[in-house]
Amino acid sequence: MWLGLLAGSAAVMYLGLVHPYLMELRYPPGATPLERFNDHSDTALWLWLQLLDFAGGAAAGALVAHWSPRASWRALVLMVVGVLVYTVFAELPHTGSVLRRTIWHLAVAAGVLCGGLLYRWRERRGAETPMRAVPADHVLDLPHTPAWQALLVMAICFGGVIAYSLGSAFGGSGVSGFSDRDFAAIIAQELLPACMALAVLRLNRYPLATLLPKPSWGGLGVGVMLYAATCLASTSVGLLLGEQPAQPIDEMMAQSHVTLYGLLPLALVNAAFEEVFLLAYLQRGLRRFGASNAIGIVILVRLLCYWYQGPVGAAGMLAMGLVFSIYYARTGRLFPVMAAHFVAGLLPFLSTLR
Numbered sequence: 001m002w003l004g005l006l007a008g009s010a011a012v013m014y015l016g017l018v019h020p021y022l023m024e025l026r027y028p029p030g031a032t033p034l035e036r037f038n039d040h041s042d043t044a045l046w047l048w049l050q051l052l053d054f055a056g057g058a059a060a061g062a063l064v065a066h067w068s069p070r071a072s073w074r075a076l077v078l079m080v081v082g083v084l085v086y087t088v089f090a091e092l093p094h095t096g097s098v099l100r101r102t103i104w105h106l107a108v109a110a111g112v113l114c115g116g117l118l119y120r121w122r123e124r125r126g127a128e129t130p131m132r133a134v135p136a137d138h139v140l141d142l143p144h145t146p147a148w149q150a151l152l153v154m155a156i157c158f159g160g161v162i163a164y165s166l167g168s169a170f171g172g173s174g175v176s177g178f179s180d181r182d183f184a185a186i187i188a189q190e191l192l193p194a195c196m197a198l199a200v201l202r203l204n205r206y207p208l209a210t211l212l213p214k215p216s217w218g219g220l221g222v223g224v225m226l227y228a229a230t231c232l233a234s235t236s237v238g239l240l241l242g243e244q245p246a247q248p249i250d251e252m253m254a255q256s257h258v259t260l261y262g263l264l265p266l267a268l269v270n271a272a273f274e275e276v277f278l279l280a281y282l283q284r285g286l287r288r289f290g291a292s293n294a295i296g297i298v299i300l301v302r303l304l305c306y307w308y309q310g311p312v313g314a315a316g317m318l319a320m321g322l323v324f325s326i327y328y329a330r331t332g333r334l335f336p337v338m339a340a341h342f343v344a345g346l347l348p349f350l351s352t353l354r
Contacts, residue, residue, distance in 0.1 A: 057111020
């Protein structure tokens with residue numbers, strides 16, 4: 001259910017990004033602030049924009065229905081209620097027409113409802129779609145992770161990182177850039193916990209071979225496209241947040257001076273470490289609690305690990321993690337996610353090479 005709400009909310013947010021640009025069509029070039037105060041809600045163009053809102057809401061409703069349990073209405077109802085509550089607190093159109101105000105209030109919510117109803121209707125008429133019970137990388141021997149084991153492994157792998165991240169974010173300590181020595185320390189801080197976690201899993205008879213990805217040339221291509229999708233998602237989040245003051249990650253990058261010999265091993269180790277333990281182990285192991293809950297837990301761990309980057313940086317990592325988790329939940333292929341993460345860890349540091 002929560003995955004459906006996330007998908008629908010993302011669609012509505014995209015609609016919110018497009019809408020202001022289309023609203024600019026109502027104003028003549030060089031319009032003054034006073035002229036822009038008039039939203040022209042008595043014109044035909046305004047009605048066309050409401051039709052666009054309805055269509056965007058219908059797309060959001062279809063996404064909510066698609067990503068929520070089959071024949072379930074809870075996510076759809078919550079989405080409609082959320083949109084209606086939002087319109088209560090939003091700025092009203094500058095018109096005295098009760099009909100036009102009613103259209104404005106109900107356009108997106110009615111679209112969500114109609115889109116969800118249409119999807120459920122087509123779902124009932126269509127044949128049952130067989131669901132793949134296991135991910136694609138490994139067909140057999142996929143264990144469910146006990147909650148105590150998941151907590152222990154996450155504490156071993158990410159406990160220190162989370163403590164450092166939160167301490168840097170709330171402790172008020174100054175920021176410093178990255179160097180090759182810092183990268184070597186990070187690699188050691190990831191390899192050592194990884195060995196300890198794998199030892200714990202081995203003692204508990206966990207099939208370690210199921211954590212391995214299956215490399216392929218096609219997976220590299222998919223990884224590049226997946227990285228492009230994460231860039232789009234992160235950019236959209238940045239637009240929603242608007243202009244922000246300088247973030248800690250910006251200062252850290254400005255002070256960083258690294259070489260390719262330090263950067264390449266870090267990008268490779270970090271991509272493998274995070275995706276193996278967060279996706280192949282944690283998300284897949286918690287699938288019995290539902291895809292939405294498993295994805296939510298993984299995203300929470302990512303968010304805590306990267307909170308030191310500041311709100312904007314953490315929000316960008318949240319968007320990236322959401323793209324990775326949804327792709328893995330749908331396909332079960334780990335290697336493309338690792339390739340995308342490798343590119344994401346490599347490209348931002350190219351400007352700091354010396």
